[in-house]
Amino acid sequence: MKKLMKGNEALAEAAIRAGADAYFGYPITPQSEVLEYLSREAKRRTGMIVLQAESEVASINMVYGAAGTGKKVWTSSSSPGISLMQEGISYIASAELPCLIVNVQRGGPGLGTIQPAQADYFQAVKGGGHGDYHLIVLAPSTVQEMADFVKLSFELAFKYRNPVMILADGALGQMMEKVEFFEQEERKHIIYDWATTGKTKERDSNVITSLHIKPDKMEEINIHLQKKYKEIEENEIRYEEIMCDDADYIITAFGLVARICTKAAEMAREKGLKVGVFRPISLFPFPYEQIKSRSGNIKGILDVEMNAGQMVEDVKLAVNGKVPVEFFGRMGGMVPSPDEILEALENYIAGGKL
Amino acid sequence: MAKAKGDITIEIEKCKGCELCVEACPEDVIGMSTEVNQKGYLYAVKVVDACTGCTNCALVCPDAVITVFREVKQKKEQVATITNVTDNITVTVDK
Amino acid sequence: MNEEMIKTTVFERPKSLIDTDMHYCPGCGHGVAHRLITEVIDEMGIQGETIGVAPVGCSVFAYNYINVDFSEAAHGRASAVATGIKRVLPDKFVFSYQGDGDLAAIGTGETIHTCNRGENILIIFINNGIYGMTGGQMAPTTLENMKSTTTPFGRDASIMGYPLKITELVAALPGTYYVTRQSVHKPLNVRRAKKAIQKGFEYQKRNKGTCFVEIVSNCPSNWKMTPVESNKWLDKHMLDFYQLGDLKVPNEKEA
Numbered sequence: 001m002k003k004l005m006k007g008n009e010a011l012a013e014a015a016i017r018a019g020a021d022a023y024f025g026y027p028i029t030p031q032s033e034v035l036e037y038l039s040r041e042a043k044r045r046t047g048m049i050v051l052q053a054e055s056e057v058a059s060i061n062m063v064y065g066a067a068g069t070g071k072k073v074w075t076s077s078s079s080p081g082i083s084l085m086q087e088g089i090s091y092i093a094s095a096e097l098p099c100l101i102v103n104v105q106r107g108g109p110g111l112g113t114i115q116p117a118q119a120d121y122f123q124a125v126k127g128g129g130h131g132d133y134h135l136i137v138l139a140p141s142t143v144q145e146m147a148d149f150v151k152l153s154f155e156l157a158f159k160y161r162n163p164v165m166i167l168a169d170g171a172l173g174q175m176m177e178k179v180e181f182f183e184q185e186e187r188k189h190i191i192y193d194w195a196t197t198g199k200t201k202e203r204d205s206n207v208i209t210s211l212h213i214k215p216d217k218m219e220e221i222n223i224h225l226q227k228k229y230k231e232i233e234e235n236e237i238r239y240e241e242i243m244c245d246d247a248d249y250i251i252t253a254f255g256l257v258a259r260i261c262t263k264a265a266e267m268a269r270e271k272g273l274k275v276g277v278f279r280p281i282s283l284f285p286f287p288y289e290q291i292k293s294r295s296g297n298i299k300g301i302l303d304v305e306m307n308a309g310q311m312v313e314d315v316k317l318a319v320n321g322k323v324p325v326e327f328f329g330r331m332g333g334m335v336p337s338p339d340e341i342l343e344a345l346e347n348y349i350a351g352g353k354l
Numbered sequence: 355m356a357k358a359k360g361d362i363t364i365e366i367e368k369c370k371g372c373e374l375c376v377e378a379c380p381e382d383v384i385g386m387s388t389e390v391n392q393k394g395y396l397y398a399v400k401v402v403d404a405c406t407g408c409t410n411c412a413l414v415c416p417d418a419v420i421t422v423f424r425e426v427k428q429k430k431e432q433v434a435t436i437t438n439v440t441d442n443i444t445v446t447v448d449k
Numbered sequence: 450m451n452e453e454m455i456k457t458t459v460f461e462r463p464k465s466l467i468d469t470d471m472h473y474c475p476g477c478g479h480g481v482a483h484r485l486i487t488e489v490i491d492e493m494g495i496q497g498e499t500i501g502v503a504p505v506g507c508s509v510f511a512y513n514y515i516n517v518d519f520s521e522a523a524h525g526r527a528s529a530v531a532t533g534i535k536r537v538l539p540d541k542f543v544f545s546y547q548g549d550g551d552l553a554a555i556g557t558g559e560t561i562h563t564c565n566r567g568e569n570i571l572i573i574f575i576n577n578g579i580y581g582m583t584g585g586q587m588a589p590t591t592l593e594n595m596k597s598t599t600t601p602f603g604r605d606a607s608i609m610g611y612p613l614k615i616t617e618l619v620a621a622l623p624g625t626y627y628v629t630r631q632s633v634h635k636p637l638n639v640r641r642a643k644k645a646i647q648k649g650f651e652y653q654k655r656n657k658g659t660c661f662v663e664i665v666s667n668c669p670s671n672w673k674m675t676p677v678e679s680n681k682w683l684d685k686h687m688l689d690f691y692q693l694g695d696l697k698v699p700n701e702k703e704a
């Protein structure tokens with residue numbers, strides 16, 4: 001069934017339909033509608049536990065506790081709140097707990113603005129919390145993807161026993177688009193052999209921990225995690241290519257910005273400039289090989305983001321100097337227009353940079 | 355009324371020599387050894403046979419090294435007399 | 450009718466207390482507190498129904514000693530972690546075990562709000578007025594004039610504030626159901642502390658709110674005393690300020 005829905009509410013509705021067991025969150029603009037929608041709908045629909053915690057710190061630790069029991073749990077916040085969650089995320093990643101964390105990004109740094117931004121790419125993809133770990137990071141660009149990625153995120157989270165992040169932004173959170181929802185899934189009551197569900201006589205006690213005080217054991221854990229991330233890199237890359245086959249120039253962008261870039265690319269083609277768009281959907285694992293394979297046939301890449309230049313570093317790593325890569329960005333909550341993007345591309349070309 | 359009769363055993367290799375049991379015992383049953391255990395601690399030892407099984411020592415012991423026993427009266431009822439036995443006889447009673 | 454004296458065991462290591470050496474310093478109250486928890490779990494027969502949350506502090510390895518499923522929380526967050534577990538597994542017995550830094554410094558927000566929401570969990574709070582694991586710094590519960598590595602001249606309230614009676618604070622919240630302060634430094638207190646922990650577990654089935662059991666304990670190493678001296682000091686000084694007894698008990702009519 002197709003509904004006209006705001007992105008934040010689509011996230012919430014999708015989580016209800018995906019059979020999530022619990023949500024722990026804290027209000028923060030521009031994503032408070034997630035908690036509000038769940039507070040109205042979730043209990044009567046599936047009995048999902050919805051708890052407004054006292055802070056994002058409390059929220060992520062409630063997620064940690066509940067995820068350790070094997071339940072399907074999630075939280076959402078926006079940039080400053082996600083910063084507060086970093087310690088908890090590092091613990092969750094180390095303890096290998098499945099869960100979903102949604103970041104509806106806003107302008108920063110600091111308290112910033114409530115307008116959309118993409119300046120948490122580094123935080124999401126390169127770390128954020130301490131230690132060597134990775135989240136699986138998905139970047140939706142439509143309200144439909146906001147919904148679909150919730151279901152996908154839980155699947156990936158349990159497949160790999162890893163936290164998954166949906167990296168959205170305030171515009172996606174607030175805008176209304178048509179969404180076709182998947183069918184309601186039953187909430188399952190699975191007892192995992194690793195989870196804290198009560199020590200039966202048949203097994204030893206399960207301990208959910210990230211503390212491994214002997215360094216050789218800690219290294220073992222790290223080696224295991226790295227192996228897992230390699231497996232994720234081999235199997236979970238997702239991306240979209242628009243008009244890339246005959247392109248002379250490719251624009252790389254993620255999330256909502258990729259849609260604006262697609263419009264810019266269409267406008268470019270009307271002017272006779274063959275432009276395509278490469279949209280990474282999984283930011284971790286990042287489609288390095290796929291971008292690299294395009295770089296052989298093009299003259300240059302323009303990377304466009306709502307930040308000071310973050311994903312562009314991964315694009316440069318991917319092409320490894322084979323073609324020039326230039327950057328265009330707006331910061332602090334400003335959203336670029338297709339005209340600006342096209343103008344930036346044309347200027348780089350005119351200036352001999354691309 | 356006679357005092358209860360008790361006894362304790364101490365897992366001396368687990369004892370950390372904190373002496374809280376010595377302090378807690380109302381009958382001065384416990385003292386400290388003069389030799390150290392494998393960990394290098396002086397350990398608790400029974401020094402006199404005056405234990406009443408009050409469990410004070412075990413209650414305060416942070417390492418659960420003390421097991422306490424009490425002698426209790428067990429009533430016995432004669433149920434059979436067997437005489438002129440030349441071979442083994444096994445008798446079992448349902449408990 | 451004959452009588453015979455036979456030897457029966459009246460006290461032995463509880464089954465749920467893992468038979469291993471505990472890393473706590475000689476004479477430390479943690480050992481007794483752990484044992485009491487396992488005695489209660491065994492007597493209630495709830496080993497398979499209990500999930501504990503371990504703190505950061507000396508008792509970070511509590512899960513190596515108490516044989517139930519455990520979650521190791523980030524510093525201060527144990528009651529939030531316990532909330533997450535209890536909300537999704539409401540039929541289990543969930544308890545957190547926390548020291549004074551964990552519960553009353555970094556975790557104050559979580560402690561207050563968990564109690565304010567009346568989460569149906571048991572919070573066991575070990576208060577020894579000092580930071581043990583990190584080497585003896587001041588805790589929120591360090592007494593005035595008490596020396597620590599960060600109050601080498603004694604705690605000066607004008608600089609460092611006053612010792613925090615967090616138990617009194619949570620007792621004032623309607624979400625708490627049973628709040629008590631006990632100790633384990635003498636046999637009588639050990640017996641009372643066990644009864645308190647037992648109530649803390651039993652009341653959980655009533656779903657009437659948070660049970661909060663503070664255990665005032667010693668820290669011989671960081672108080673720089675022998676275990677016997679430290680318990681005497683506790684008796685004289687700690688208990689003068691942190692008075693033992695029930696701060697809030699259920700109205701038995703509603704039980």
